[in-house]
Amino acid sequence: MKILFSFLPKLEQQTALIESFPAIQFNFQKPLDVDALKTADVLVTYGEDLQASHIETATNLKWIMVASAGLEKMPLNEIAHRGIVVTNVRGIHKIPMAESILGHILSIKKSLSVIADNQRKGEWTNRIQSSELFGSTALLIGPGAIGGEVGRILQAFGVQTIGCNRSGKISDDMNEMISFEELKDVLPKADIVISILPSTEQTKGLLTYEHFQCMKRTAIFMNFGRGDVVKEDELLRALQEECISFAVLDVFEKEPLGAGHPFWAMKNVIVSPHVSSHSSQYVVRALEIFSNNLTKWLNGNIELDNLIDVKRGY
């Protein structure tokens, strides 16, 4: 059995895999070795290097392990057609992302950037606008693993959490759940609105000017899912009109964000260059998920963790 990587774990991580699975022929290459893929049984990839044409010639390929959460750059139709199993590392982002999201919220609530500005000026002033997270209400749109973790921690801060997904089915760490249809009714209640939605046919352009108009003028909007879920020019307009007080954006319609984009210079926007999921523990955790699944796979257990419904795309 041949397993091809299209990225390079650290040498000791490679060795650990080889030692744990002696029967397997590992091939660590970067970038994707298209020739080696032709005979590989399993591909481990970040999910950005795979073309439809590669799937055609990868006649042995049975399982693609994507060491990432977003699958929008994958040739999903071709993969579905061939019946190739796909798993990802859903959940791997939840710790660093929840920490990033909470960091941004608290930094805004406690005016940490104003404190930093005053320090730069050598100015001691205790006239700092400071509001509390405690007792506020957060709306989490798309509460999967990440949203659940954010919700759990927000609850520890005394925040009421409302989750919103397609079904409205109850989810962990949410005090309340609503469906997409109820979004506009609930937006006026939320002090913080966080989108953690993936990019799918259903979510593209979901959040429009009308939605921002429904929000409190004091609301903080955060996009930590995918940029194209928000109609960016409509968000820009809402911010310029001060429909909401703040936007913290980790994702954008086009990344990197263009040099001349108004967001860069806006006082009520934080441009976070898609770094909220960064973690020194990333590959460690990805390989842990992979090793567990590989053990299952070798034992003939097809109930892998983080199995993707390839047709739905998540």
Added chain:
Amino acid sequence: MKILFSFLPKLEQQTALIESFPAIQFNFQKPLDVDALKTADVLVTYGEDLQASHIETATNLKWIMVASAGLEKMPLNEIAHRGIVVTNVRGIHKIPMAESILGHILSIKKSLSVIADNQRKGEWTNRIQSSELFGSTALLIGPGAIGGEVGRILQAFGVQTIGCNRSGKISDDMNEMISFEELKDVLPKADIVISILPSTEQTKGLLTYEHFQCMKRTAIFMNFGRGDVVKEDELLRALQEECISFAVLDVFEKEPLGAGHPFWAMKNVIVSPHVSSHSSQYVVRALEIFSNNLTKWLNGNIELDNLIDVKRGY
């Protein structure tokens, strides 16, 4: 019965008190009305305006309600001598302070100030140093109400919490407790060291250069208690020598921090001008505590909340 305030709650808050306690003669004055104090039974004060000489002439005074946590500016000897009951608003700071402390920690861990600098320059770069709070160890020196709240939330982030106080007696929301004597043994384990100690004879100058030398070079030190607990010139030396990676200081030996002080310009110091406890909910919560205690007092119940041991000073 006469109750004198030496600060002015909002008019509706005054009215609410008068309506709740119709038998009582309230007198709201700012600053402290020394004449009115002579006949007052109860004084409600922020605790910074009371002189020993005032106590002498306040012959009816039986209870001082301090709407603050620190009592170091109070003439405690004279108060103790007269047997006047003192209560404070211990616990009132715990929510805003825990939020401030967590905000600073996450902001450092996620390099939010670097992200802000890059935004100012219009620079998209994902080379952001980012570390995780999850899995780290925090040492909380002086875990009372505030430390307990910080500990509880840190635990929700997956942080191991070690509390340190005089007795080493077990405290809520701490995984482990140590006494002051064990401090130097435990400091090398901590990723974050937070002092929330009050200023007392026992705590003054407690933290010295030696202590900072014991810490990890990656450690973050935070002082959110009282400035004189730390020998500031020794902390300065430790920071200059990079014994630790960061200091976040909300309190200082002398406040405001002097204009020429090196802390202002240091990259590894955050100067927070004693604002971490600020909250729009402050007076609301203080009056809540006061009203509860006043009801007890009128019912002859002397077990007031937040009763101070005047001789110990906390």
